[in-house]
Amino acid sequence: MEFVQIKETCLYVSDLERTRDFYAGQLGLAVISLVEGSHVFFRAGSSVLLCFLPEVSRAKQSPPPHYGAGKLHLAFEAPAGQYEKYLHEIQAEGIDVYHHETWARGTRSFYFDDPDGHVLEVLEPGVWD
Structure with missing residues (x-):
């Protein structure tokens, strides 16, 4: 297999507003999705940075649960x-x-x-x- 790139990666965060303020406000990444109480996603070049509240992501059934610390x-x-x-x-x-x-x-x-x-x-x- 020859993959083109890693298209997205995840971080698990504790506060979505603070995360948005840092990545969008200070680093200048564009917000592409914000769902209160769940996640905030950013565009980074041709990749996507997904930032989830781990307890919410862990409980989901679709897509499959994932979390980290x-x-x-x-x-x-x-x-x-x-x-x-x-x-x-x-x-x-x-x-x-x-x-x-x-x-x-x-x-x-x-x-x-x-x-x-x-x-x-x-x-x-x-x-x-």
């Missing part, structure tokens, strides 16, 4: 030449960037947390090429 991780790829701009914009939002990494090919990434403590990363193109 703990410090989950996901990475956003910045457009070519925009890494420094994104770093400065995130810091200007008052978000604590607490780790910087330079990978074997010389590409860079930085790490910060969302309000639920999930570990988010922004990386330059080429990290996985």
Whole structure:
């Protein structure tokens, strides 16, 4: 099998409004669905970030139940030449960037947390090429 991409990924959150305010308000992702008491979904490039209340998602029968807990991780790829701009914009939002990494090919990434403590990363193109 040759998949094109990971189309969607999930995070499990405790407060949908706070999650919307962070991902849409501070990171600039477009909200594509918000169902109070259930979930908020965002567009991230050609992918979708699904943020669920875990207790609601766990109880559903369709689609199949899913849930998670703990410090989950996901990475956003910045457009070519925009890494420094994104770093400065995130810091200007008052978000604590607490780790910087330079990978074997010389590409860079930085790490910060969302309000639920999930570990988010922004990386330059080429990290996985």
